[in-house]
Amino acid sequence: MEATEMASPIPTTLKRARAGLFVVFLAQGAGFALLVSRMPTIKDRFSLSDSDLSLLTVALPLLAGIATLVTGSLAHRINSQVLLRVAILLEYLALVTIGYADTLAVLLPGWVLMGVAFGTVDATMNMKGVALQQSYGCSIMVGFYAVYSLAGIVGALAASASVASGLSLGLFLTGAAVVLAIPLLATGPWLAAARIQRPTEPTTTTTPTDAQRNRVPWLPVVSIGVVLTSAYFIESSASSWGAVYVHDTIGSTQAVAALAFAGYSAAMLLERVGADVVIRRLGAPTVVRSSALIALVGTALVVIAPVAPVAILGFALAGLGLCVIAPLAFAAAGRLDDSGVSVARANSFTYVGFLLGAGLIGPIADLSSMRIAYVVPLVLSAVVLLNARRIVGPTAAHDVAMRDGVLSPWK
Known part of the structure; x- marks a missing residue:
């Protein structure tokens, strides 16, 4: 490839997709921080023991991990852009549910939804980030994680401020969900440029290397x-x-x-x-x-x-x-x-x-x-x-x- 071709400007569609993913990583990092930073409030509301709280804490990454295992295949059955946007909105719905839950019968379904939605978003945003990096032809992935880290710090500080001001958990999580959902909805269409390719079926002309990539080996x-x-x-x-x-x-x-x-x-x-x-x-x-x-x-x-x-x-x-x-x-x-x-x-x-x-x-x-x-x-x-x-x-x-x-x- 000629140097002039390689140095060509990045298309606007890719730049917008990158901006859209920055918003997703921001929302994901903030959403998690908002919840875990208010765990003491949840513990007090439901009079949970340390062991009970540990079970809830462990359940989130466990559910998220299970969700990531199926997300790869699901992203090809459902448009990945739609899957990502729906999953992160469900994550914020779960936050609101948890915020207003007054019984375990309401808290636990919200908790399950939070874990599954978080894992789905986590996997899909990384899939799209890698796909976009490949389109850019140079490293951009670490920048997404910088935004994620910053969002976690800001989310934790916001949670601390909400406690100091006496803001209820429900109002705090609802307000945060609305504020974060607005840019998500606005930039969501931009993510279409971060395309995740569908796996192709092996054919008689498929080379051994192609067949191996199609099988997506675990090792x-x-x-x-x-x-x-x-x-x-x-x-x-x-x-x-x-x-x-x-x-x-x-x-x-x-x-x-x-x-x-x-x-x-x-x-x-x-x-x-x-x-x-x-x-x-x-x-x-x-x-x-x-x-x-x-x-x-x-x-x-x-x-x-x-x-x-x-x-x-x-x-x-x-x-x-x-x-x-x-x-x-x-x-x-x-x-x-x-x-x-x-x-x-x-x-x-x-x-x-x-x-x-x-x-x-x-x-x-x-x-x-x-x-x-x-x-x-x-x-x-x-x-x-x-x-x-x-x-x-x-x-x-x-x-x-x-x-x-x-x-x-x-x-």
Whole structure:
């Protein structure tokens, strides 16, 4: 391909689709944060025990993970654009239902709907993001996750403000749902340009490579899934247990301990803002290996930290290193087949990692100590580093073009 052809401007339809996906990632990140940040209100309203609340907390990612497994196929039976828009509106309907629920008979169906809709949106938006990145011909996926991270922080702050102002859960979630639904409806038609291809049936002229892509094999997805499970285990251990570790094991105050996950999240957000540009300039292989090494150093600091600042720095480095792993892993899954099914399957491994991270650190700490329990994230950081090649593969042609100055990294 001629350099002038490769440097051609990005079509307006693709730019609009990218903007539309930014809105989806924003709405998804905010929706989840709005709910989990008001969990204490739900606990008090229904007089739930800690065990009851744990069951509800675990049910969300479990339901979402199950939903992602069928989303890949469903997106080809139902127009993916329609599926995404309907699913995210159902997610906000679930939020409103949960907000006004006054009995378990109302809460539980809303909770199930939230989990299923969240997983469907999660898988579909990643499928569309990967498809759009392939149309762009350069890295744009990490930017979507930057918006997701920012939305989570804003959603949590909004939830905190709603509690401080005495706003009821129902009014808060309804108001937030309406505010977020407006841009979703307005930009929804733009997503049509982020097309997910339908899998084709093998024919007598199909080559062995084509037939393999049509079958969408599980084994390569599992290889990518190992990396995603490891990364999300580390993230879940930081979000669920980081503050407990810094407070109980290192002996800091609760105020300082709260900075553990804050440092992790802030570092992840800051790095994601510019990561796409760095990937375009240096290439995905270099960025992934460097990031995985940073995450390994960070988790090692957490394990050996003698004082709180060292542990908080470790959590921040872990967030800095892991910020690109999920977006690039989904991009790798997208290279396995053109239909997006592999992306949806890979997405299910994120929930496996989240559940294991939240569920295993505590029991391991009970049997030994919290410091020993955090050796598990350290080992999994090494797993991510050793398997980094699985989520980059051969250097893509557009990466070579980037280094030769053919493509503009600012498109």
